[in-house]
Amino acid sequence: MAKVALVEAVSMAMAHALREDEAVVVMGEDVGINGGVFRATAGLQQEFGDQRVIDTPLAEVMIAGMAVGMAAQGMKPVIEAQFMGFVYAMVDHIISHAGRMRHRTRGRLSCPMVLRMPFGGGIHAPEHHSESTEAMFAHMPGIRVVIPSSPSRAYGLLLAAIRDPDPVVFLEPKRIYRWGKEEVPDDGEELPLDVCFVLRDGSDVTLVTWGAMVKETLEAADKLASEGISAEVIDVATISPLDMDTIIESVEKTGRCVIVSEAPRNCGVAAEIAANLADAGLYNLHAPVKRVTGYDTVMPLYRMEMKYMPSVKRILGAVNEILEVS
Amino acid sequence: MAKVALVEAVSMAMAHALREDEAVVVMGEDVGINGGVFRATAGLQQEFGDQRVIDTPLAEVMIAGMAVGMAAQGMKPVIEAQFMGFVYAMVDHIISHAGRMRHRTRGRLSCPMVLRMPFGGGIHAPEHHSESTEAMFAHMPGIRVVIPSSPSRAYGLLLAAIRDPDPVVFLEPKRIYRWGKEEVPDDGEELPLDVCFVLRDGSDVTLVTWGAMVKETLEAADKLASEGISAEVIDVATISPLDMDTIIESVEKTGRCVIVSEAPRNCGVAAEIAANLADAGLYNLHAPVKRVTGYDTVMPLYRMEMKYMPSVKRILGAVNEILEVS
Amino acid sequence: MSATVASYSVSYHQFLDREGRLIGDQAPALAKDYQQLISLYELMVETRTFDRKAVALQRTGQLGTYASCLGHEAAHIGIGSAMRAEDCFAPMYREYGAQFYRGVKMSEVLLYWGGDERGNNFSGPTHDFAWCVPIATQYLHAAGAALAFKLRGEKRVAVTVVGDGGSSKGDVMEAMNAASAYDLPLVMVIVNNQWAISVPRSKQNKAKTLAQKGIAAGLPSIQVDGNDIIATRWAMEKAIENARKGEGATVIEMITYRLSDHTTADDASRYRDPADVEEAWKSEPISRLRAYLEAEGVWNESEQARLDKQAAEKVEAAVKEYLGTPTPTIESMFDYMYAQIPHDLQAQKEAALKDAE
Amino acid sequence: MSATVASYSVSYHQFLDREGRLIGDQAPALAKDYQQLISLYELMVETRTFDRKAVALQRTGQLGTYASCLGHEAAHIGIGSAMRAEDCFAPMYREYGAQFYRGVKMSEVLLYWGGDERGNNFSGPTHDFAWCVPIATQYLHAAGAALAFKLRGEKRVAVTVVGDGGSSKGDVMEAMNAASAYDLPLVMVIVNNQWAISVPRSKQNKAKTLAQKGIAAGLPSIQVDGNDIIATRWAMEKAIENARKGEGATVIEMITYRLSDHTTADDASRYRDPADVEEAWKSEPISRLRAYLEAEGVWNESEQARLDKQAAEKVEAAVKEYLGTPTPTIESMFDYMYAQIPHDLQAQKEAALKDAE
Numbered sequence A, B: 001m002a003k004v005a006l007v008e009a010v011s012m013a014m015a016h017a018l019r020e021d022e023a024v025v026v027m028g029e030d031v032g033i034n035g036g037v038f039r040a041t042a043g044l045q046q047e048f049g050d051q052r053v054i055d056t057p058l059a060e061v062m063i064a065g066m067a068v069g070m071a072a073q074g075m076k077p078v079i080e081a082q083f084m085g086f087v088y089a090m091v092d093h094i095i096s097h098a099g100r101m102r103h104r105t106r107g108r109l110s111c112p113m114v115l116r117m118p119f120g121g122g123i124h125a126p127e128h129h130s131e132s133t134e135a136m137f138a139h140m141p142g143i144r145v146v147i148p149s150s151p152s153r154a155y156g157l158l159l160a161a162i163r164d165p166d167p168v169v170f171l172e173p174k175r176i177y178r179w180g181k182e183e184v185p186d187d188g189e190e191l192p193l194d195v196c197f198v199l200r201d202g203s204d205v206t207l208v209t210w211g212a213m214v215k216e217t218l219e220a221a222d223k224l225a226s227e228g229i230s231a232e233v234i235d236v237a238t239i240s241p242l243d244m245d246t247i248i249e250s251v252e253k254t255g256r257c258v259i260v261s262e263a264p265r266n267c268g269v270a271a272e273i274a275a276n277l278a279d280a281g282l283y284n285l286h287a288p289v290k291r292v293t294g295y296d297t298v299m300p301l302y303r304m305e306m307k308y309m310p311s312v313k314r315i316l317g318a319v320n321e322i323l324e325v326s
Numbered sequence C, D: 001m002s003a004t005v006a007s008y009s010v011s012y013h014q015f016l017d018r019e020g021r022l023i024g025d026q027a028p029a030l031a032k033d034y035q036q037l038i039s040l041y042e043l044m045v046e047t048r049t050f051d052r053k054a055v056a057l058q059r060t061g062q063l064g065t066y067a068s069c070l071g072h073e074a075a076h077i078g079i080g081s082a083m084r085a086e087d088c089f090a091p092m093y094r095e096y097g098a099q100f101y102r103g104v105k106m107s108e109v110l111l112y113w114g115g116d117e118r119g120n121n122f123s124g125p126t127h128d129f130a131w132c133v134p135i136a137t138q139y140l141h142a143a144g145a146a147l148a149f150k151l152r153g154e155k156r157v158a159v160t161v162v163g164d165g166g167s168s169k170g171d172v173m174e175a176m177n178a179a180s181a182y183d184l185p186l187v188m189v190i191v192n193n194q195w196a197i198s199v200p201r202s203k204q205n206k207a208k209t210l211a212q213k214g215i216a217a218g219l220p221s222i223q224v225d226g227n228d229i230i231a232t233r234w235a236m237e238k239a240i241e242n243a244r245k246g247e248g249a250t251v252i253e254m255i256t257y258r259l260s261d262h263t264t265a266d267d268a269s270r271y272r273d274p275a276d277v278e279e280a281w282k283s284e285p286i287s288r289l290r291a292y293l294e295a296e297g298v299w300n301e302s303e304q305a306r307l308d309k310q311a312a313e314k315v316e317a318a319v320k321e322y323l324g325t326p327t328p329t330i331e332s333m334f335d336y337m338y339a340q341i342p343h344d345l346q347a348q349k350e351a352a353l354k355d356a357e
């Protein structure tokens, strides 16, 4: 079996869903013949036709609002925001309608849609092409937020997201779109939308992360291992609902936790995790919970973007700081 | 001096700003002759004319986008979202432009605007009229987020917000728009945009809150006092930047902290505060940090809304839970 | 070189003048279909009876904020009555007349404004959208519904309504644009009642009509007297038929007047001249239709008395049903957020139940 | 009764045909103002020289993603040259020609696409807006600028540009609506280059023109040949003059063609026929203006050779300046977020400086 990259696994999952359920349609700017600006929808219009894989006018409010309407009428739209920087115009329909349709109507109508988009920095892209504002969606009731960090997780989680009867925001870490290829059987097996993945067992410190920062975090864990420090690495994957049980269980063992996220720090998902540790996890903590995050600044243009992104060095710095504490 | 309510103090601050600086204009739906749906702009158009207090077409994207343009060209627009539930359409311009104008142009252009709006539940309003999504704005780089909880703080903070050379989101707790009247001299004295207010000194537990929940939190503190428990009450007031020093100092003294917020729990501002306690404040904590918040559900329609909002009972429950811990 | 490359116009249609006389000789068959006209008239009167009662309930603390439909009866019932059950309605928040025609119960309207989500789980067509408070967003939901129908090859039409104020929102223009791009089976109504809370129509823009927004997307765009049910119904029928035949979308501006305050939370005397409102009463839809029916000899005092009584009874029954509806449960705050409640929310639900004990 | 209540049309204007011959006898004075025409021509050629170099820099790893302006020179320079310095320009991202006219330096364009915010702190008018990536948002910034000018009683005009794709966004319609509501001194240009990345103009909507979006708000709305600088400049001058006189806003659609890939990150061969591009080259703006100038006897081979050399040197100097600009500092990530850095961000800045040691 050929190995595929994360972006190809995304494609595979959409193709699988389009094949198995005729209610599924893929919509967005340039998703058709162009196959998406990252090729995530490459070949789909050719295979499924332009009534299933639909180019839209350049209008994000329209894409989101129509998806809500379609979903309420029994379709399963999988819409794309071309970059996360352009999703903000969609937020109104997502928060005011997608997340409320079922609740508002006591289940009479629902909103089974997926809003997928590439997110995160580090690819030398122009302004507004490097956003990581997953916390904004995690704060919205009624919306699931999912972030894969490997090809197989991308496939299984996206399939689950599309099949899910409620709205899911699916964030694709574009910096690792083509990193860490894996064999991914197109077997239609989905992954659960509410559990973390423990990527590496360890006993001295728990490193919690998601998306593209999994790469630096695993590198940091390797580095620590070479120094005799055993780090457990957890890929949160489902940002909302958040599987705190797995994280707290790990911290029970290690007593220490560093959360790594490229998003701005203030009110990010890392804060939610740390807040839970300060409550249910408090008695297991041997040292302060550290967050290694992006700064509360605009992501700089690309000459400086790697200075913004959490580095292996910064992760190691945080780990060392709390290891010194006994 | 006559006592004024919070909403009148908001009005006074706008009038003062309109008087002292001709760059200031007030804009929004129904802010003119109608004086705003909560009367926050009552009398302003009469005093300053329709070139300073400007009714807009019903178009939130327009209001936000034009405010950005006006601010960049030297005006100081104070715009209103009629309710926080209608601010989501504005988010794109706030995050993509208001918060970035100065940074993007290395200071050549800036965006001295204020976006004010009534927020929070508890007034038996219709759907979408009870939002508390301050965390969404706190997560945005380049934006200050301010929430007054008394008439005098409303006056001083709003004046400071309007004079501030950068964008400020100013959230008005409408449930207490007419509660707790105070004498507020119209002296043009502003309050700092980066410090918490300690509303009540205490030694056993720190209660941290903001907005309308200040009311229940103070009530809870009274109740605790009658049981011999001394609670310190902090009104955060400036959600971003967050004055953690004051909070940590308090917890140094009390060893215990309960954070009260009516917003949904997941990734709320309460999480940010707890996360900081789990880091810099960890060694002072004698007990888990509790969050008493709204649920991760849609704010229900009004028959059930008080079941959603944190109650004095829930606050006391959380305090008692951590007081049992020694 | 200069050449005209595109030309458009907006036409205005009215059949009944404000005294209830037929104008011109182009009136559609409905003008002589007395049975149908009377049934529309009855619903208009019932709707107004309901509306007055709802306002009274609010004034006496038995209902939350309520958006009155006073004066909009011809517009709303023209819309609702031209639709088939399988068509899909995406209303704003005051089109009760349209919804009653489609089977929504009066008690359900009261439940909604009475702060109970169950009002949205109404007895109208199950595919109809709920009341929509974020202005103009419903336009795109209707466009999405229309695209769904088109993709599935169903001969169904989506119908949506926005106000004069709401027509300034980008959502409306994006929906019209989508209707054009995808040839959607969609009818987009702008109910121009001259006011958006305190902001008069003239402040939304200086264009002669709101209908001409449709021209931006190259859609047929017309204006009708929104207080003339013969005109509103005729325009809707034509537009819905076109849409059903696959001939695309239409924009219809219905000119009417908001005779009430914006909602019960509003006090219109702050911003508008009572003389204007008095003048507007002269064009209101119910008395003109009654005058016409009476002149045609198909309606009279005693019919009216019967109808008034019937309407009052219907409304009373609805109020009783509404007031008798038990409070929602704590569980209901959590159980409809997702098809399957996630573990974190389940924990919150359990805590809430414990707190409520 | 049916009556026409509003009628509108869109006119199309062109003075130079694609062979460079004057059509009709209505050409504006500019057609015979050779000195000015030559200076516009020179800027068009310099802009194209710059553009080709920028693409080459990207291809060789010396520049980030870059949005080419190939084929847009008459549109952009028509826009920029009709404005006064005190007017305010709110561009999208590829109107370098307009910006060069206004004093922005080539090296600054390169700095921006080279990943350096200092490119936005450019030498053009300090009140001009920066490049705007979130499509169409600039329309509202321009509307806000126009309102600021109007409120302050300044005789200044705001000018903004959006693409055919971007014209589908609600921001554009809300800006047009605002222009109508407030009678703004605003000129709104739609540069229709037939493509929005891979999506052709025909998929944005089925209306005959994009100019007619202005009709929605009752604004004068025209179409011009965007490859004819005499037409683009004429239309802009007229619209700007009207705006300055207080006569409100205009919508101008300029019809051109994107001869390049969308950006250097795009591969247009995936979605468009090379034959169409070849055909479009026949209408491109520079060769037609050159043919006209040569036919009028005011331009020749040797002038061209001089210009080519001058352009190449200018571009080379800009590249040198760009490549020589030192990396921004860590401090610069923090210092422009606010006028006064807040305490929390100050702490982050100090940590970042320490990490960078």
Ligand SMILES: Cc1ncc(C[n+]2csc(CCOP(=O)(O)OP(=O)(O)O)c2C)c(N)n1
Pocket: B029, B058, B060, B082, B086, C094, C133, C134, C135, C136, C162, C163, C164, C165, C166, C167, C193, C195, C196, C197, C258, C262
């Ligand atoms: C997006 C949004 N902004 C503001 C409001 C508050 N609001 C409710 S109704 C209304 C005026 C609506 O006027 P119009 O569209 O003319 O409809 P009408 O109420 O007159 O029927 C406003 C501003 C809202 N509900 N949604």
Ligand SMILES: Cc1ncc(C[n+]2csc(CCOP(=O)(O)OP(=O)(O)O)c2C)c(N)n1
Pocket: A029, A058, A060, A082, A086, D094, D133, D134, D135, D136, D162, D163, D164, D165, D166, D167, D193, D195, D196, D197, D258, D262
């Ligand atoms: C709001 C938004 N959505 C999507 C994009 C991604 N994007 C960049 S350019 C572009 C196409 C723009 O086409 P058009 O408006 O015709 O302008 P052109 O590039 O052809 O000049 C898209 C979709 C964006 N920058 N902003």
Ligand SMILES: [Mg+2]
Pocket: C163, C164, C165, C191, C192, C193, C194, C195, C196, C197, C258
């Ligand atoms: Mg109205």
Ligand SMILES: [Mg+2]
Pocket: D163, D164, D165, D191, D192, D193, D194, D195, D196, D197, D258
């Ligand atoms: Mg284009």
